Amino acid sequence: MARRALFTRRYRPSGSRRTGHGEPLLLIHPFMLSHHSWRPVAERLPQYDVLAVSMPGHYGGPGVSLTARFDDLVDHLEAEMDRHGWDTAHVVGNSLGGWAALELGRRGRARSVTAIAPAGGYDSLTLRDAAMVASFLVAAAGRRPARLTNVLPLLPAVASLGLRAVAHDPRQIVPADARHVIRTALGATHPVRVLLACARSIPAPGIETIPVPVHLVFADKDVVIPPRRYAPYFTDRLPHAKVTTLQGVGHCPQVEVPGLVAEMVHDFVVASTAPVAATA
Known part of the structure; x- marks a missing residue:
C-alpha cells in the first residue's frame, strides 16, 4: 500500500479549483506541474474569486495533440474562463503559465498580468537553452518508470534533487505541497507534446501590445529561467511594467514562499x- 501512496484513488486529478469570493483571479501553473501548485497561494487569498486551471498535457488537464501550438494551451484557459462566466480576470502565471498570462493579456482577457519567471523569452537559442530542453525531455521520459515503481517516495535524496528545479531551498516547501509537486510532475500526461507546442511558438509575440498593467517577477536563484539571461526579452518590450526580483528564491516561488507571493x-x-x- 505504501508503495502506491502517490497515486491512490483520492489523488485522482481535477482539472481546476475555484475558491474565495471577490475580484476574479486566474492562476496558471508552470510546465509539468498543475493547478495544485497554487493551493498554498489560493488559500491565502480568500478575498478573491480564485480559479486555478491545469493546462492541456498536464496532470488533470485535457490531452494535447502532436501538432498543437502554444495558442492551443491558451485557448483552453480562455474556454475555462468562458465556462465560469469570466470575460476578464486578474491573471497570474509562473514559467509556462507566465507566458500564458502575458498572452491572455495580449488577447484582452486580463485586467492585470503578473508573470513570474515567464517562459517564451527565447529570441536566440543558446547551448544552455538546448541543455535545459534536454533536461526537460529526460524528466518527461523518466516520469513513467518512476511513477510505476514509485521510486521517489522511497528515495528522499532523489526527490529533493528534483525539487531543486522548483525551489532554491526545498526545505521551505510544506511536505504535503512537495508531494503534490512530485505527484503532478510524474502524472503529466503529454509533456513532450507541450514542449513541441511551445517550440513551434517561441519567442512570445506581441507582448508589447498588452494594454493592462503588467508585473514582471523574477527569482534571483532561478536555475530554470535565470533572469540575467531571459529577463531582458520581457523588460525591453514592456518598459512600463513593474519589475520585481525576489531574493533567495527559486523558479516556483508559489510553493517555496507562498505567503510572499500572495502578498x-x-x-x-x-x-x-x-x-x-x-475615477468611479
Missing part, C-alpha cells in the same frame, strides 16, 4: 484597480 499578487491587484476605483 505580492494582492498588492499588485490593488494597485492596478485603484485608479479605476478613484
Whole structure:
C-alpha cells in the first residue's frame, strides 16, 4: 500500500479549483506541474474569486495533440474562463503559465498580468537553452518508470534533487505541497507534446501590445529561467511594467514562499484597480 501512496484513488486529478469570493483571479501553473501548485497561494487569498486551471498535457488537464501550438494551451484557459462566466480576470502565471498570462493579456482577457519567471523569452537559442530542453525531455521520459515503481517516495535524496528545479531551498516547501509537486510532475500526461507546442511558438509575440498593467517577477536563484539571461526579452518590450526580483528564491516561488507571493499578487491587484476605483 505504501508503495502506491502517490497515486491512490483520492489523488485522482481535477482539472481546476475555484475558491474565495471577490475580484476574479486566474492562476496558471508552470510546465509539468498543475493547478495544485497554487493551493498554498489560493488559500491565502480568500478575498478573491480564485480559479486555478491545469493546462492541456498536464496532470488533470485535457490531452494535447502532436501538432498543437502554444495558442492551443491558451485557448483552453480562455474556454475555462468562458465556462465560469469570466470575460476578464486578474491573471497570474509562473514559467509556462507566465507566458500564458502575458498572452491572455495580449488577447484582452486580463485586467492585470503578473508573470513570474515567464517562459517564451527565447529570441536566440543558446547551448544552455538546448541543455535545459534536454533536461526537460529526460524528466518527461523518466516520469513513467518512476511513477510505476514509485521510486521517489522511497528515495528522499532523489526527490529533493528534483525539487531543486522548483525551489532554491526545498526545505521551505510544506511536505504535503512537495508531494503534490512530485505527484503532478510524474502524472503529466503529454509533456513532450507541450514542449513541441511551445517550440513551434517561441519567442512570445506581441507582448508589447498588452494594454493592462503588467508585473514582471523574477527569482534571483532561478536555475530554470535565470533572469540575467531571459529577463531582458520581457523588460525591453514592456518598459512600463513593474519589475520585481525576489531574493533567495527559486523558479516556483508559489510553493517555496507562498505567503510572499500572495502578498505580492494582492498588492499588485490593488494597485492596478485603484485608479479605476478613484475615477468611479
